[in-house]
Amino acid sequence: MKRSRSISRADVSTTDDLVSVERPGADLPGAGFNAAIGNTVNPSTHRGGTLVLDNSGDWDSIDPGNTYVAYAWNFARLYARTLTTYAAPDGPAGAALVPDLAADLGRVSDDGLTWTYRLKPNLRMENGAVITSYMIKHAIERSASYSPTLPIGPVYWRTFLTGPDGIATPDPATVVFRLRRPMAEFDYLVSMPQTAPVPPECDTGPEYWRQPLSSGPYRIRAYIPGRRLQLVRNAAWDPASDPVRRQLADAVVVNLNVDADAIDRRLLTGEVHLAVEGGGVQRRGQAAILDRPARRSNADNPLNGFVWYAAISTAVPPLDNLHCRRAVLYAADHLALQDAFGGPIGGAIAPTMLPPTVPGAPPDGYDPYGFLSRPRGDLERAAAALQAGGHPGGFATTISFRNNRPKEQAAAAALRTSLARVGIQTELLGYPPGEIDVYPGTPDFVHRHRLGINITGWGSDWPSGFGFLYAICHGAAIRQTSNSNISELDDPDVNALLDRVMLIADAGERAAMHREITERITAAAAFLPIVHARSLLYRSPVLTNVSVNPALQMYDYAQIGLMA
Incomplete structure (x- = not known):
């Protein structure tokens, strides 16, 4: 059972213990119905503000190696980089794989049984440690495929790798995967959050969820299970090495266990920017959006x-x-x-x-x-x-x-x-x-x-x-x-x-x-x-860089910022 931990309230204001948007953007006209499908709404490079999201439940785990929920994988891109990931462009190109921690997509042997990845240089964890192939090997080996203490997540590694010797690290910048049989889509497999690096010396096993270290643009400042997750900027993240993420908002706050209908009301009154689960509004919320042109212009139905x-x-x-x-x-x-x-x-x-x-x-x-x-x-x-x-x-x-x-x-x-x-x-x-x-x-x-x-x-x-x-x-x-x-x-x-x-x-x-x-x-x-x-998705009109990523199957959270 997860236990609560404290959260600093210095940077947040609450109403009934929910963090809310300071400057609501209710009923402002938007870019148009379905404008974020195949396009980017409000492209901008403006930095600043706090992005506020609601969740009707809680994470299965914020540990990247111990999660198997679609929105959790999407959201994890804010603090967990992987060997490959999905492209930032809107439209069909967003489903394309691109290198992330890796310098290129995998190099596969002629027999299809060996995949090799070289890491980009000078990548760092939030604590300043250089990201190495050893961290990625450890991350996979501690995940659901091998560890009974981290049971959540897919088991493809155990299925396809040869066994304990299935991951080799000939040097700090190279990771080699040895397969039992060819796996034509292996580049997709290494896009999973299970390849997000974990320094072995920082791994607290089943307790790692309390403070997983970041390799992405944000780090976890505080997490109270059932109540709130708060992210702030990660100063060690190098934007030059990252082709798909932005670091626009100063902070990201997710309210947890908010009633689903209450989330819809908060969206429409501008108290919250997005619903993190990406499943769309409820029936009453649908009517409230589709019957009013201004609200409809801030919605997408992909x-x-x-x-x-x-x-x-x-x-x-x-x-x-x-x-x-x-x-x-x-x-x-x-x-x-x-x-x-x-x-x-x-x-x-x-x-x-x-x-x-x-x-x-x-x-x-x-x-x-x-x-x-x-x-x-x-x-x-x-x-x-x-x-x-x-x-x-x-x-x-x-x-x-x-x-x-x-x-x-x-x-x-x-x-x-x-x-x-x-x-x-x-x-x-x-x-x-x-x-x-x-x-x-x-x-x-x-x-x-x-x-x-x-x-x-x-x-x-x-x-x-x-x-x-x-x-x-x-x-x-x-x-x-x-x-x-x-x-x-x-x-x-x-x-x-x-x-x-x-x-x-x-x-x-x-x-x-x-x-x-x-x-x-x-x-x-x-x-x-x-x-x-x-999903009938509603985006606050004050958000920037909003697009539906066809691979992530919801808004791409790694892109979003706030207007000035």
């Missing part, structure tokens, strides 16, 4: 690469039966589920898991369960599936959701009503924010509590089909805690395809295989895709 879905357990009876899982898919009211996530403004009804933003997504018209042709559900086919599964009268199970997410709670209620039409009775279980790793992410908890269905969301670890699919549907990704394969899908054919796809050098051929994998997991009925998500 297709963000996420899918909201229900993970259906393949291990909890009777959903361990394929026919019972298919009954859930047929019985679902997809219009009601879409409405829970904000209607069309919140995303299009999703017939499959892989979003259209990811190469390899099935083409338009692919609709094997009739989600688009019969959006209210197909109760006849649901009843037939229950009959085939040996439960003609239905069955009972539990639906879970994060209780700080009104959209997820509304989706759980809508699904409960849908399933009751064919005799599937469900209990609803809301769990605390930041605890997805403890509840649906712990198979033992799932099995003991017969948690058959979990409402959640997913986006790519990096912008490819493999980066989207591996962690949620490969059997080898199932973990006893912090498990992202919540469905516990362990299909030999799916596993084999995912194992083979990284051997293919051609991106087009990989995309074709990702489509085949998507079709196979669709047939397995381990996922109920709800919507391919759009």
